[in-house]
Amino acid sequence: MPTTLAAHRFWTIEDPEERAAQRIQFLKNASTLGGLLIAAADTHGKPSLAYRTRHTVGHASDAVTHQAHAAADRVGDAAGSAVDSVTDAVEAALKQLR
Numbered sequence: 001m002p003t004t005l006a007a008h009r010f011w012t013i014e015d016p017e018e019r020a021a022q023r024i025q026f027l028k029n030a031s032t033l034g035g036l037l038i039a040a041a042d043t044h045g046k047p048s049l050a051y052r053t054r055h056t057v058g059h060a061s062d063a064v065t066h067q068a069h070a071a072a073d074r075v076g077d078a079a080g081s082a083v084d085s086v087t088d089a090v091e092a093a094l095k096q097l098r
Helices: 002-007 016-041 049-097
Strands: none
16 A cells, blocks of 8 residues: 555646546555455455464364374374284294194
8 A cells, every 4th residue: 555655646646637646546555455355354254364374284183183193193003913913923933843
């Protein structure tokens, strides 16, 4: 807006045609700024973009945490199976030695 005020100072111009042209440019820029402000604030009843972004990040974080826990469970199960297999093999070997 400061640029619009500096660039289109229609109130200082003496020539009526030039003054009208500058006033039109000034009002056009001012109305564009107003429209942008309305568009930024109006969410049509939906949450703001910032809220939706935080909400999406929260869901993504929950999904990653769930996947990490599931992977840890699978690794733990595989490690438990490997330990059981080794334990069984050691017990079988000890039985043969006795």
